[in-house]
Amino acid sequence: MSRRAPGPRLPLLGSLGRRLAAAFLGIALVSIAVLVAVTLVLFDVDVGSTSREPETVYASALASGLRSAYLATGGWDGADLSPSLALARVEGVGLRLESGGHTVATVPGPSQGSRPRVLPLTADGRLVGTLSLTFPASGLTPAETNLRNSLVNAVVIAAVVAALLALSAGLVTSRRLVAPLRRLTSAVARLGSGDRSSRVGPIRAAGEIRQLAETFDAMAADLQSEDRLRRALVADVAHELRTPVAILRAELEAVSVGIRRFDPATVESLTEEVDRLSRLVEDLGVLAAAEAASLGLERTRVDVSVVAARAADRLASRVRQADVRLERQLSPADVLGDPGRLEQVVVNLLSNAVKFSPRKATVELAVSRRDGEVRLAVSDEGPGIPAEEQPRVFERFYRGQGAAGTPGSGVGLAVVAAIVSAHGGRVALESAPGRGTTFEVVLPAAPAD
Numbered sequence: 512m513s514r515r516a517p518g519p520r521l522p523l524l525g526s527l528g529r530r531l532a533a534a535f536l537g538i539a540l541v542s543i544a545v546l547v548a549v550t551l552v553l554f555d556v557d558v559g560s561t562s563r564e565p566e567t568v569y570a571s572a573l574a575s576g577l578r579s580a581y582l583a584t585g586g587w588d589g590a591d592l593s594p595s596l597a598l599a600r601v602e603g604v605g606l607r608l609e610s611g612g613h614t615v616a617t618v619p620g621p622s623q624g625s626r627p628r629v630l631p632l633t634a635d636g637r638l639v640g641t642l643s644l645t646f647p648a649s650g651l652t653p654a655e656t657n658l659r660n661s662l663v664n665a666v667v668i669a670a671v672v673a674a675l676l677a678l679s680a681g682l683v684t685s686r687r688l689v690a691p692l693r694r695l696t697s698a699v700a701r702l703g704s705g706d707r708s709s710r711v712g713p714i715r716a717a718g719e720i721r722q723l724a725e726t727f728d729a730m731a732a733d734l735q736s737e738d739r740l741r742r743a744l745v746a747d748v749a750h751e752l753r754t755p756v757a758i759l760r761a762e763l764e765a766v767s768v769g770i771r772r773f774d775p776a777t778v779e780s781l782t783e784e785v786d787r788l789s790r791l792v793e794d795l796g797v798l799a800a801a802e803a804a805s806l807g808l809e810r811t812r813v814d815v816s817v818v819a820a821r822a823a824d825r826l827a828s829r830v831r832q833a834d835v836r837l838e839r840q841l842s843p844a845d846v847l848g849d850p851g852r853l854e855q856v857v858v859n860l861l862s863n864a865v866k867f868s869p870r871k872a873t874v875e876l877a878v879s880r881r882d883g884e885v886r887l888a889v890s891d892e893g894p895g896i897p898a899e900e901q902p903r904v905f906e907r908f909y910r911g912q913g914a915a916g917t918p919g920s921g922v923g924l925a926v927v928a929a930i931v932s933a934h935g936g937r938v939a940l941e942s943a944p945g946r947g948t949t950f951e952v953v954l955p956a957a958p959a960d
Contacts, residue, residue, distance in 0.1 A: 539674050683747065695711050813848055817876050823837060875889070896942040
């Protein structure tokens with residue numbers, strides 16, 4: 512027994528799996544980037560616009576506080592400016608208080624500040640100082656900036672976690688998707704290398720992939736069956752050819768050395784063997800033509816009863832040799848068909864009936880017309896065909912268990928089915944073990960003249 516050749520070893524995660532995982536990760540990263548951008552923009556717009564509104568309020572509050580400190584001491588010397596300076600620091604506002612060309616107090620402003628806002632400070636109707644304020648360009652206070660930075664850090668951490676989860680999900684999904692494809696690829700490779708027993712088998716996959724695997728297994732089974740049938744055909748055809756050729760050679764040698772006289776009986780025997788070879792070659796030709804959809808018909812108006820009688824006459828010698836009685840019930844019935852092909856149908860059906868009939872049995876050949884159809888029936892008293900084999904009897908090269916010890920190539924009924932189908936008809940059988948078999952061909956009747 513030959514050992515199955517191992518299929519090509521594929522990587523755990525091939526190019527398709529890597530691309531799927533990368534696609535998952537890419538989609539996750541793009542989605543996260545969009546989310547971060549939208550979040551920060553909305554934060555800056557909402558919080559920033561809200562923060563710019565109280566700039567005037569802060570400026571007024573700082574100016575009022577400084578003015579109150581000035582009035583409390585009557586000058587800047589000794590004035591308590593710390594509340595106003597503390598407010599400026601908390602809000603991130605740069606402050607410079609000048610009076611008489613001197614700087615009274617300063618609070619460092621933001622590194623990227625907006626245009627300074629200058630406010631005059633008056634007390635008792637006279638100018639006592641100039642207040643210059645610098646607000647953050649973003650409009651955010653230090654607390655709001657810290658909140659924004661914390662939000663960015665949280666989003667970045669969430670983005671990293673989401674990216675890792677997306678990558679993990681992508682890898683798992685890719686492996687689950689790619690694994691059945693790898694099995695299918697391996698099975699196809701084995702089938703291509705000649706292993707007709709290669710199958711994918713049951714797989715856990717999406718519906719389309721599972722259907723593809725099932726379709727492949729069905730195709731592989733068909734190919735294996737075809738190979739088996741072809742091998743059987745070669746053996747059967749070789750056997751079928753060997754017997755008549757051997758008989759022909761023996762007869763001719765007997766005549767050539769004078770053992771047998773070249774009389775009509777010898778000629779008839781040689782003719783029968785030649786006819787047997789001719790039928791086999793003709794059947795194989797019909798099957799080949801039907802397979803190539805090039806089975807040609809020379810249609811003409813023909814009486815099926817006449818065709819059936821002519822076919823029965825051709826087989827008269829075989830019927831006598833088989834010690835079988837042939838009964839004819841032939842009524843005129845015209846069809847538009849090929850006389851030669853239809854005669855081949857009758858010959859094949861009668862040959863089968865005679866071949867499988869016991870001695871002294873009766874074979875019936877009937878032709879009738881009813882309901883706009885022509886019916887040709889061939890019945891025998893043979894062993895019958897089991898019910899489980901009946902759906903396959905018209906397959907090319909198929910031979911049932913009951914035909915194992917009977918000569919034949921398994922193409923006769925397939926030829927019948929091909930010719931009848933080409934005529935637009937149908938063929939059916941009725942059989943039961945021990946009760947014989949009836950094949951019925953139904954053809955469209957020719958229109959009345």
